[in-house]
Amino acid sequence: MRRLSATLLDERLARALAPFLDDSARPALLAVSGGPDSTALMHAAARSGNDRVCVATVDHALRPGSVEEAIGVGHLAAELGLIHTILTWDAPRHGSRIQAAARGARYRLLADHAARIGAHLVLTAHTLDDQAETVLMRLIAGSGPSGLAGMRNERPLAPGIRLARPFLSIPKADLVAYCERHQLPFLRDPSNTDERFTRARLRRLLPLLAEEGLNAARLGRLAARAGRDDAALRQRAEAVLSRITRxxxxxxxxxxxxLRREPSAIVLRVIDAAFDMVALAHEPPVPKRLERLETLVLDALLPALAEGRAVRRTLRGVLIAADGEGTIRLAAAPPRRAPDRRR
Incomplete structure (x- = not known):
């Protein structure tokens, strides 16, 4: 892989950050774990001249020494003239999906802290390598265009707060090189090589795929192309939903x-969005499964509409029913009865 010179690398990071840090009217919050990616983000942001940049480190307390690591990030932030806060995840941990739970907690803590300090933006240091891993994970899971679009450059995080990933097109190796050239200390998270986790196993697989031409850059381009298609489909589905909804x-x-006159790709998205509207208050949120939505819409709902017959199904805590006369009704499904265990 071609390495950029120190000057070009500095310029590339500065250009990537500029759209997000040019406005200094409100604070921007950096999520910094202490790894090379987020350390480069913090250093480059400190050099931007924006004096409203703040830093937060989320301590998930998942391994010994995590507090000391967060304190170390705070020392470097202070050297760079940045205010640093440690956010601790101290909720009980249940189940086997600990990384997913930690990720959700991380974003909640960051959003809450951003709101407290008046920040409108949270910046993370996700890289092209992270994007490639995400796309590959979703490809393995059988995702459609929305999933294959990977991580977005920007997305809403909380009311009035956006999450941005300015380094999403930059290889991780460039950020490691940036830290080394600026003599910045950084951490290496042992979970990155712990093969109990899917991402760690994929990191071992990616070099083999790259030998066949499926490298991080191509997976990143796939995400960009899927993202364009997804945006067009979503826009059309939103327009259809607004016209046919009461x-x-x-x-x-x-x-x-x-609805049934629309292409099936649009019908799927309209029904998915309708499910979201009805299921908003469902706690905990029910995971989406594209295969289940396809089975409901393509194998049950559309044939019933075409034949003028009634159908009822439940998915994601929502009851959906077609009445045989062309009307589809969605409502919260009634709670399931607890099994009678009396003998």
Whole structure:
């Protein structure tokens, strides 16, 4: 891989950050773990001239020494003239999906802290390598265009707060080189090589795929192309949903006769968005499964609409029913009865 000169590398990071740090009217919050990626983010942001940049480190307390690591980030932040805060995840941990739970907790803590300090933006240091891993994980999981679009450059994080990933097109090796050239200390997270976790196993696989031409850059381009298609499909689905929807106090009603004239890719997205509207208050949120949505829409709902017959299904805590006359109704599914264990 071609390495950039020190000057070109400095310029590349500065250009990537500029759109997010040019506005100094409100603070921007950097999520810094102490690894090379986020350390480079913090250093480059400190050199930007924006004096409203703040730093937060989330201590997940998942391994010994995590507090000391967070304190070390604080020392470097202080040297760079940045205010640093440690956010601790101290909730009980249950189940086997500890990394997913930690990720959710991290974003909640960052959003809450951003709101406290008046920040409108949270910046993370996800790289092209992270994007490639995400796309590959979703490809393995059978995702459609929305999933294959990977991580977005920007997305809403909380009301009035956006999450941005300015380094998403930059290889991790460039950020390691940046730290080394500026003599910045950084940490290496042992979980990155712990093969109990899917991402760690994929990191071992990616070099083999790169030998066949499927490298991080190509996976990144796949994400960009899928993202363009996803945006177009989403825009059309939103327009269709707004035209065919009626609501009352207890349900959402769709004009199924109009909906079934749309391409199946649009129908899937309209029904998925309708499920989201009804299931907003469902706690905990029910995971989405594209295969289940496809089975419901393609194998049950659309044939029923075409044949003018009724159908009822439940998915993600939502009851969906077509009445045989072209109307689709969605409402919260009634709670399941607890099994009678009396003998």
């Amino acid at each position: 609501t009352d106090e207890r349900s959402l009603r769709l004009d199924g006769d109009r």
